[in-house]
Amino acid sequence: MSESSAPGTISAQVHRAACNPALPSGSSRSSQRDMWEITAPFSFQVLGAVILGFGVWILADRSSFISVLQTSSTSLKVGAYIFISIGAFTMLMGFLGCIGAVNEVRCLLGLYFAFLVLILIAQVAAGVLFYFNMGKLKQEMGSIVTELIQKYEEGRQDSLQEAWDYVQAQVQCCGWVSFYNWTENPRLMNHTNTTYPCSCKTRSQNDSSLPLEKGFCHDLNGIQGGNNPDAWPVYHEGCMEKVQAWLQENLGIILGVCVGVAVIELLGMLLSMFLCRSIHSEDYSKVPKY
Template identity: 25%
Template sequence: MAVEGGMKCVKFLVFIFNFIFWVCGVALIAIGVYAQVALDKALVVSAASAAGTPVAILVLGVLIFFISFFGCCGAWKESYCMVTTFAVLLSIIFLAEIAAAIAGYVFKDKVRSVLEEGLWDAMRKYGEDEPLTEVVDELQRDFHCCGANNYTDWATIERFRANDTVPRSCCRVDTASCNVRPSPATVYEKGCLQSIEAWMKKNILIVAAVALGIAFFEILGIIFACCLMKGIRSGYEVM
């Protein structure tokens, strides 16, 4: 009876932790959507690889969402096959998260260079590509920035160097001549690269905290799932 009671407790814990995984999946989906919306302008002017990051978070959230539902069914029905599949899939996701974290740390400087390259490319095409021009203007207004590194970057673009101007989206106060002979008094001094990086560093702590919490619960879920697998395989009744 002691073993049976213990397995009942494990079954209950597996069910509870799967509910927590379900909540974590919803949280990741929300973070993915938020990142996609918040960084939409920056992602447009950067490479496709950078644009895929919020999508990857969203996909991971969807996977955890469905796997947790699968685990709940396995625990409730006491299915050895379903619980085993759940434990294997959760282990794979956990390992993939570790690999992604390592890759993110190793290639963090690459992300900066890709974003900077995208900003410069967008600046060179400013006025020629209308959708891209609108994105740059919105990016500069939203992040209160001008150019890639600072407002003087626009002086390297022929059409702006000739007139000693910058886009009006750089202006602190939008007036008819605010973008002529730009200075820190009339236009945003900081570059968009710096502003976007500051925004990302400010919000990365939230993502890291959520990721650590999810990883902790994943480990516990794998342990409890293995215990339940052992109990089911041993032929004990776990109601």
């Protein structure tokens, strides 16, 4: 290109921009696309990974109250697999949204929007079902823990027993409703001296660093001739009340996380609609006008 023709070329470009104000500039298109590429894919990849990781944790955990439930509760297992599926699906949707944004494919962006709507509806439905089935879940949890206490056997290597010992020691509770649940264990009550679950033993703050005791403990100074539960040096409060108190204390955090997830999903839907309309307007502006 010659130097003399350069000013004319620049003038023509300025003239075309002035005559077509509806035509989006390259910087505007780039800004919209950059905002999408940074916000949506990253947020949904992280969100999907968190949901997937939570589901895997429910299935793999062996040292907390979750492990006691997931071994015997089909509802919790199904819930864990649902979390894993939703997490993987959310990560896939974030990937499709990224491809649709980079290549400006309206079909992929529309598919991304539709699947986000379905995920949001599924999450709301799951929350409603959980709320209205809390009583049933509580009853199922109680039956699982009660059966575990009744079949508890000293010296047996069992991951469920170890997990329940850990829960009672850490949460500082005993039994499910109260420590009297342990009176339903025949092996414990057959002792002729004062014998109680070691993990239920009351501890001071100075004793919290001591290793976890398992099995049954014997009080050598106790009354002989019978195992009286009222003489046990254990926590009297049941773990059910402790779990309910924990849920009440952390209800705000749980609701905040749920609202945050919903906001991220709504943001993804709005951004996909915004980019779809931007691509549509750009394609329309490229149609020759006579």
